[in-house]
Amino acid sequence: MPITSLHDWNLTPDEAIALQQRLAGRIEREDRLDPVRRIAxxxxxxxxxxxxxxxxxxVLAWPPAPGGAFEMVEQAVHREPTRMPYIPGLLSFREVPATLAAFERLTTWPELVMVDGQGIAHPRRLGVASHLGLWLDLPTIGVAKSRLCGRHGEPGPERGDWAALVDGWGEHEEVIGAVLRSRRGVKPVFVSPGHRLCLETAVAWVVACLGKTKLPEPTRLADRLASRRDQKRR
DNA sequence: GCGACAG
DNA sequence: ATCTTGTCGC
Incomplete structure (x- = not known):
């Protein structure tokens, strides 16, 4: 069920938290993906x-070319005045509005989206990837470079090895993500379902999009564009 | 009260 | 996130 109306993004911390608790109930964790041809x-x-x-x-084409390179189908950038400071747990209210505006500039639509941040691996199970997924009504995956919440062991050393990220105790304990070794010898990345897919599927897609670096290609290329590292060179 | 804390 | 040069390693 797609969400049809956008809420007010300028909320007090308490209001934002209450909203997250309500929206978390709308997150779908069962796979519901269309055939994937584009990954954003x-x-x-x-x-x-x-x-x-x-x-x-x-927006990258799927699957990648035989050599392993992903074809860049389209790019979009949107700039706007920063609306609020960074507050752990409330990141989506700072980043999602601008992201939605960037998506509106696209002429092609993806079937899957990877976001730099957490999916359900969040105190109220609504990280940026999940929140964005609800608004776009698209499957999303959170790929974060560090932990927000949850406990975990050390994942194995090989690319693809992962350890469960769990949160809660007793009856409330649950697996909320995967601490994935995306490359040998580097700190693992935190993968969690955003919307419309399960953890195993999310991990499989991230691994399938890994290139020669720590981050999967979709997130790595978006990162370069966001930080202007693709032209900012000196 | 004392830590922890995505980007 | 961002401010920033060189440097160690495959």
Missing amino acids: GVDIGFEQAGEITRAAVV
Whole structure:
């Protein structure tokens, strides 16, 4: 059931938390993906000492070419005044509005989206990837570089090895993500379902999109575009 | 009260 | 996230 109306993004922390608790109940964790032909990557960067929020989205063709390279189908960037400071747990209210605007500039639509941040691996099970997934009504996966919440062991050393990220105790204990070794010898990434897919499927897609670096291609390329590292060179 | 804390 | 040069390693 797609969400048809957008809520107010300028909320007090308490109101934002209450809203997250309600929206979390709408997250679908069962696989519901259309045949994948395009995968989008999303990330946010900042300009002018944080005054400007810069949302970047890249759309890559799936599957990648025989050599392993992903074809860049389209890119979009949207800049706007930063609306609120970074508050752990409330990241989506700072980044999702600009991201939605960037998506509106696309002429092609993806069937899957990877977001730089957490999916359900969040205190109220509604990280940026999940929140964005609800608004786009698309399957989303959260790929974060560090942990927000949950406990976990050390994943194995090989690419693809992962350890469960669990949160809660007793009857409330649940697996909320995977601490994935995306490359030998590097700190693992935190993968969690955003919307419309389960953990195993999310991990499989991230692994399938890994190139030669720590981050999967969709997120890595979006990161470069958001931080202007693709042209900013010196 | 004392830590922890995505980007 | 961002401010920033060189440097160690495959």
